[in-house]
Amino acid sequence: MKRKEIIKLARKDFEKAWVETAQTLKKPHHDNEYPRIHLETGKSHMLYNTIWELRQTYLNLGFNETVNPVFVDEEDIYKQFGPEAPAVLDRCFYLAGLPRPDIGIGMDKIEVIEEVGVQLNEEKIQSLKDIFRSYKKGDESGDDLVHDVSNALEVEDALGLRILENVFPELRELKPIPSRTTLRSHMTSGWFLTLQSLHNKDKLPIKLFSIDRCFRREQREDLSHLMTYHSASCVWADNDVNVDMGMAVSESVLEHFGFKKFKYMPDEKKSKYYIPGTQTEVYGYHPKLKEWVEVATFGIYSPIALSHYGIDKEVMNLGVGAERIAMILHNQTDVREMVYPQTYGKWFLSDRTLATMLCINYYPFSAEGRNLMDKLLSTARNNGNTPSPCQFTAFEGEFLGKNIKVTILEPEDGTKLLGPAAWNNIYIYDGNIVGVPETDINDEISLKAVENGISTGISYMDGVSAYAAYKIEEMIVSGAQELSIRTTLSKSISDVNLKLDKVALNYITGNNKVIDIRGPVFCTINCEVLE
Known part of the structure; x- marks a missing residue:
């Protein structure tokens, strides 16, 4: 079933479309079955x-x-930020949830249910009412609603879903109701709650760290801002804490990532959950970048904020942006591209990766067939420059239970056994696939490919010989008596029995690269079954 057909059917009957998608599953190749994967x-x-x-x-x-x-x-x-809270809440995401509606079952709905072929009685109606009442109270999970309604009506889930969709529109028309709960916009919000639970339970000093997501309602995502990021934050709680601890911890953390020199500057933001004069920005000099980079912030939590949580200890807090450190370490300039390369990053396949996506298409399946392929190659290599007309026996003898004779020939006058491009080697260079002659390389891209590209180790004749051996195997199995294979001018990879993965083809065409496997091969291979 094609994608457009699936979407069309799903709009008409979602349950039926969902069931029929099971038909899209294919039985895997034997080698791809568990436990051989x-x-x-x-x-x-x-x-x-x-x-x-x-x-x-x-x-x-x-x-x-x-x-x-x-x-x-x-x-x-509000406890943490005081009067600054409204400005902070502006960058917070509020949670919302769908209300559980009162769902009545009147005569009009009973009639519609019966019209779709469901026979109702008092027991079924009461069972349906009980389910909706339980759903309203929160005892019934929304995930199970379709199944439980179907059981109550004694019908299949597909019909139960259709009834919920068409008979009870109040479910479809629900609108989210916002709560007063926010998603953590900075790790500090979580630290106060954690310290409230621990400050009288753990031996001092209490040294904790957490590396986790925070969520910030930015006006937009850009080179340096995401709506969700990772804060690598720590707290140090004790009876006597000072700013020097923040300096020492930040320096120890950042030295691990190659920073050699540090400087500390007062943070002009002056967040109200820090004691005035303690909020400090940390700049590290990274020798790889040869510049000073802001990498962290620390401060001493305000006694006002701590008192709201019953915390009578002093607390140093340090926050490091994990994305910021990763960008520095990997020379990234766009946080969106670094975190979501699949969406924002430039699609890039290395030449080595492209080389793995190009292979010989038809290949002999038997050991005898692969041996025949080698004999074809050695005969062609030894006699390829022989003036024509000429003919050479590549193999004569038993093959898959039959006596056969395989020859390479060129019947026309004034040429050679093989064309001049027969031994062109295939290289990948800068996203291009090119066939490069063994000698007399003249064009610029071929010269660069040999010097800086990746050789696939495949020549045009490799593909032609593999195809011939494969077809001879096929000839013997089918019972045919003779076969002639003629390869003339190569214009595309399929002409020399090569296959390119669709991903690689999309990459090459999408980036205006080239596939140049042109050239005169002119190879004829005949096979006959001997009596």
Whole structure:
């Protein structure tokens, strides 16, 4: 079923379309069935590599890892920020939820249900009412509603879904109702809640770190701003905490990433949850970039904010942006492209990757066929420049239970056994696929391909010989008595029995690269079954 057909059917009858998508499953090749599937090592994301290193750094400095609350009540923002809270809340996401409606079952709805072929009785109607009442109270999960309604009516889930869609429009017309709960916009919101629970339960000093997502309602996402980012944050709670601790921790964390020199500057933002004069920006000099980069902020939490949570300790807090560190380490200039390369990044396939996507298409399946392919290649290599007309026996003897004779020939006068492009080698260079002659290389792209490109190790004759051996195997299995294969001018990769993955083809055409496998091959291979 094609994609457009699936969408059209889903709009008409979603349940039927969903059931029929099972038909799109294909039985895998024997080699791709469990337990024969072989999984290769995957490629990690540079951001999570950085997060892993930040975790190890904090652990090495004696900080214990914790998970801070993600859901923060609006009231807590006021406790932490005081009069600054409204401005902070402007950048917060508020959570909303769908209300549980009162769903009545009147005679009009009973009639519609019966019109679709469901026979109702008092027991079924009461069961349906009980389910909707339980749903309204929150005892019934929305995930199970379709199934439970179907059971109550004693029908299949497909019909139950159709009844919910058509008979109870109040479900479809629900609108979200906002709550006073926000998504954590900065790790500090979570630290106050965590410290409230721990400050009288753990031995001092309390040293904790958390690396997790924060959510910020930015006006837009750009080169340096995302609506969700990772804060690598720590707190140090004790009876006596000072700014020097922030300097020491920030320096120890950042030295791990190659920063050699540091400078500390007062942060002009002056957040109200810090003691005045303690909020400090950390700049590190990175020798690779040869410049000073703002990488962290620390400060001492305000006693006012701490008192709202019953915390009578002093607390130093340091925050490091994981994305900022990753951008520095990997020379990235656009945080969107770094975090979401699949969406914002420029599509790039290396020449080596492209080389893995080009292969011989038809290839002999038997050991005898592969041996025949080698004999064809050696005969062609040894006699390719022989003036024509000429003919050479590449193989004569038993092959897959039959006696055969295989020859390479050129019947026409005034040429050679093979055309001049027969031994062109295929290279990948700068996203281009080119056939390069063994000698007398004249064009610029071929010269660059040989010097800087990736050789696939495939010549035109490799593809032609593999195809001939494959077709001879096929000839023997089918019972045919003779076969003649003629390759003339190569204009595309299929002319020399090569196959390119669609992903590679899309990449090459989308980036205005070329596939140049042109050239005169002029090879004739005959096979006959001997009596």
